[in-house]
Amino acid sequence: MGALVAVFHRELALSFRQRSELMQPVMFFLIVISLFPLAIGPGAEILQRVSGGVIWVAAILSLLLGMERLFRDDFTDGSMEQYLLSSTPAYLIVLVKVFAHWLVSILPLVLLSPLLAMFLNMTWDMYWVLLYTLLLGTPTISLIGAIGVSLTVSLQRSGVLLPLILLPLFIPLLIFSTSAIESVSLQLPYGFQIGIMLAILLFTLALAPAAIAYSLRVSLN
Amino acid sequence: MSILRLINISCEKQDRLLFSNLDINIDAGELFFLKGENGAGKTSLLRILTGLSRPATGQVVFCGNNVSDDTNQLDNLVYCGHKLGLNSALSAVENLVYWAKTHKQTVTIPDIERVLSLLSLVGMEDLALKYLSAGQQRRVALARLWLNEKAILWVLDEPFTALDTQTISLLESKISEFVVNGGSVVLTSHQQAKFSCPQRNYILEYQI
Secondary structure, three states: OHHHHHHHHHHHHHHHHOHHHHHHHHHHHHHHHHHHHHHHOOOHHHHHHHHHHHHHHHHHHHHHHHHOHHHHHHHHHOHHHHHHOOOOOHHHHHHHHHHHHHHHHHHHHHHHHHHHHHHOOOOHHHHHHHHHHHHHHHHHHHHHHHHHHHHHOOOOOOOOHHHHHHHHHHHHHHHHHHHHHHHHHOOOOOHHHHHHHHHHHHHHHHHHHHHHHHHHHHHHO | OEEEEEEEEEEEEOOEEEEEEEEEEEEOOOEEEEEOOOOOOHHHHHHHHHOOOOOOEEEEEEOOEEOOOOHHHHHHEEEEOOOOOOOOOOEHHHHHHHHHHHOOOOOOHHHHHHHHHHOOOOOOOOOEHHHOOHHHHHHHHHHHHHHOOOOOEEEEEOOOOOOOHHHHHHHHHHHHHHHHOOOEEEEEOOOOOOOOOOEEEEEOOOOO
16 A cells, blocks of 8 residues: 555656646646637537537547656656566556546646636536536546557657547547536436446446556566 | 576567577576677566566566566565666655655665665755766666665666766675675676676577
């Protein structure tokens, strides 16, 4: 347990020492969402209809932007080798790293979402469902994204490859999250979509850490 | 007593066979000096024997178990590779505290400061590593050899790179002392190191 707490502290310390990298996804998220009302006009009804999709697409793209650095530094400076040469299970170390990344890079996007919901004229009910979908969907994105990052970490130019691998995998999340937000706007039940998102999160949480650890070993081989 | 056994190990990189059918046994209290030209596969062999890379054939047995299967033994091994395993945004003390905790070493900050002082890094304990020279960073990485008191095997890939003569002498003495006390060391270096303990030289031939 002490080892995992140390990994968590290290990740937080590194994130706050590299604040500029930390701010990039948040700024990107804010800018993309601010551009939409300018591009499609201030019509309240149109903005409300597209709001869920806009926030979710912006969230996915912002997350991909910051995802690459998840294992990059550890791979280039040899810290990854030291993780794998410790008796602390690698899947637990990567799980802690992904959680720390979610906490410092993604949680701020979730916390900013009330402001952005206001920009896009979302109702209070729509906002709550958006918050549920973000809280259930963004950890899944982190976990799935980490598999992609660990597979491509040894490649020198993985810039475009990573989104090409990952974006298709996020389609189910995008469909269920926007469907839940649309359902609430039409005053329909949305429990099914939230349930599916929860199931995807639990499934990913069970399997992704082992897949990430294995992919890192393959990348180091 | 055998600490490390390499059984029928072969390695291929980019369709080139680096070495094949290696059978090596390393005993407790043995210094195994691996030599060979650039590209002969020394680093690949060291990575295979720590379990970081998988061989094309064969297996590595460390303390009686397959090195890839039994991770519990890994805290008894110290690996210093080409990459230092240190984050440049963290200080020497932070890097070593983190390493000690993940490797389940009971090391305190005064212990770390004492070792850093032995390695002539007084006053640099709390500086981010990016402000230290390559040799000083290497010394921080090598501090693990002093801090891991449970270790029974050191795997050192070119440990003398970037070090000054004084630190090279210190490291040679430390390696000799470790071997005399029953530890095993597998080492590669292009430098002529002087150890005060017996050493077994093994030359890895470059294969075309």
